Amino acid sequence: MHFLVTGGAGYVGSHIVRTLLRQGHTTVILDDFSTGHRWATQGQEVVEVDLKDLPALRAALAGREFHGIFHFAAKSLVGESDEEALLYYQNNVDGTSNLLRVALENGWHRCVFSSTAAVYGNPVTATIDEDHPKAPINVYGETKLAMENLLEGVCNSKSFGAVCLRYFNAAGAADDASIGEAHTPETHLIPRALKAAAGNGGDLTIFGDDYPTADGTCIRDYIHVEDLADAHSKAMDYLQQHSGFVALNLGTGSGFSVKSVVNACEKVVNRAIPHTVGPRRSGDPDSLIADASKAKKLLGWRPKRTDLHTIVASAWAWEQVRPVIDTDGG
Numbered sequence: 001m002h003f004l005v006t007g008g009a010g011y012v013g014s015h016i017v018r019t020l021l022r023q024g025h026t027t028v029i030l031d032d033f034s035t036g037h038r039w040a041t042q043g044q045e046v047v048e049v050d051l052k053d054l055p056a057l058r059a060a061l062a063g064r065e066f067h068g069i070f071h072f073a074a075k076s077l078v079g080e081s082d083e084e085a086l087l088y089y090q091n092n093v094d095g096t097s098n099l100l101r102v103a104l105e106n107g108w109h110r111c112v113f114s115s116t117a118a119v120y121g122n123p124v125t126a127t128i129d130e131d132h133p134k135a136p137i138n139v140y141g142e143t144k145l146a147m148e149n150l151l152e153g154v155c156n157s158k159s160f161g162a163v164c165l166r167y168f169n170a171a172g173a174a175d176d177a178s179i180g181e182a183h184t185p186e187t188h189l190i191p192r193a194l195k196a197a198a199g200n201g202g203d204l205t206i207f208g209d210d211y212p213t214a215d216g217t218c219i220r221d222y223i224h225v226e227d228l229a230d231a232h233s234k235a236m237d238y239l240q241q242h243s244g245f246v247a248l249n250l251g252t253g254s255g256f257s258v259k260s261v262v263n264a265c266e267k268v269v270n271r272a273i274p275h276t277v278g279p280r281r282s283g284d285p286d287s288l289i290a291d292a293s294k295a296k297k298l299l300g301w302r303p304k305r306t307d308l309h310t311i312v313a314s315a316w317a318w319e320q321v322r323p324v325i326d327t328d329g330g
């Protein structure tokens, strides 16, 4: 089959492209390279356009046929989102509205969408299932919830199918380390810890050790990007048989504290990682752990790379080759 992948030059999107190619599908990547990379496009046709630009989007995609859309393109820095609310609403919500408009005009009626645990806000239960209240605590989460609502509205009013995948903390790299995470600035814990280990990313600060958890640091559910890719592929298979809207959590169901992640990184790199403990980062919930039973049941999906050592080792394999591959800056 032939798929449109928005944001396919970014971290998660490029791994889904890689999985689709291995399965024998073909893809067109739509990206404005605002945070994506040319090296991540893996020889695929690229439509370089900004989703905010409806006339350009229409012109670039007119007359094409796709069996479905994977929609990753978004801005996703929590701190930046609170400072640039208008930019985030325009990019994420208006961009998605334009994409759906062009999809309906062209008769493409399936979309697998990158959502996030950030739609839930502060958890009120130990593990989070899809019925947990949706109460985002930052603009990024608000825009992702608005994008979900937009998709749900289109599903309810037109012949359209959408699966919203709410990822918890994406981590790791391709199994062959050919592509991996490369954000600028990098805000995520595992790459920051590994950069500190490699001596090319400054020191690592643990953001707060006074949370009500066993070791005082925040707990997160880290899901390997190859397992995410597998879930996306299964979600698109599901949409070949079903229409309507569904939202599914993607996580392993296991939580790891920031300190245990740093320890795992030290074991993988086989040396101490210089770090200090600083104040809390604003907007960090104590603990975010997925209940992903619905995705398992509906998609027949099972995460395979669930232990922390495997996840960190995969990120470390990429971190060592990345300086050679990541030559286009950005």
Ligand SMILES: NC(=O)c1ccc[n+]([C@@H]2O[C@H](COP(=O)([O-])OP(=O)(O)OC[C@H]3O[C@@H](n4cnc5c(N)ncnc54)[C@H](O)[C@@H]3O)[C@@H](O)[C@H]2O)c1
Pocket: 006, 007, 008, 009, 010, 011, 012, 013, 030, 031, 032, 033, 034, 035, 036, 037, 049, 050, 051, 052, 071, 072, 073, 074, 075, 076, 091, 095, 114, 115, 116, 117, 166, 167, 168, 169, 170, 171, 182, 183
């Ligand atoms: N990385 C995570 O831990 C995580 C967790 C939950 C959800 N998500 C979601 O997954 C998706 C991908 O995240 P990522 O970490 O790969 O981010 P990324 O920044 O690496 O990738 C996003 C891609 O979208 C492109 N893009 C952004 N705005 C665009 C626009 N207006 N027009 C065209 N292209 C545009 C960027 O250039 C980039 O290639 C995002 O939607 C994000 O919200 C990520």
Ligand SMILES: O=c1ccn([C@@H]2O[C@H](COP(=O)(O)OP(=O)(O)O[C@H]3O[C@H](CO)[C@H](O)[C@H](O)[C@H]3O)[C@@H](O)[C@H]2O)c(=O)[nH]1
Pocket: 076, 116, 117, 118, 167, 168, 169, 170, 187, 188, 189, 190, 192, 204, 205, 206, 207, 208, 218, 219, 220, 258, 281, 284, 288
């Ligand atoms: O240098 C760092 C970086 C992070 N952390 C801590 O490590 C944990 C994980 O932080 P990340 O920045 O790696 O990830 P987040 O949990 O903040 O965010 C991720 O999960 C969210 C879901 O709530 C969203 O989906 C978001 O897009 C995605 O990046 C947090 O407690 C954070 O405070 C540190 O202590 N030091």
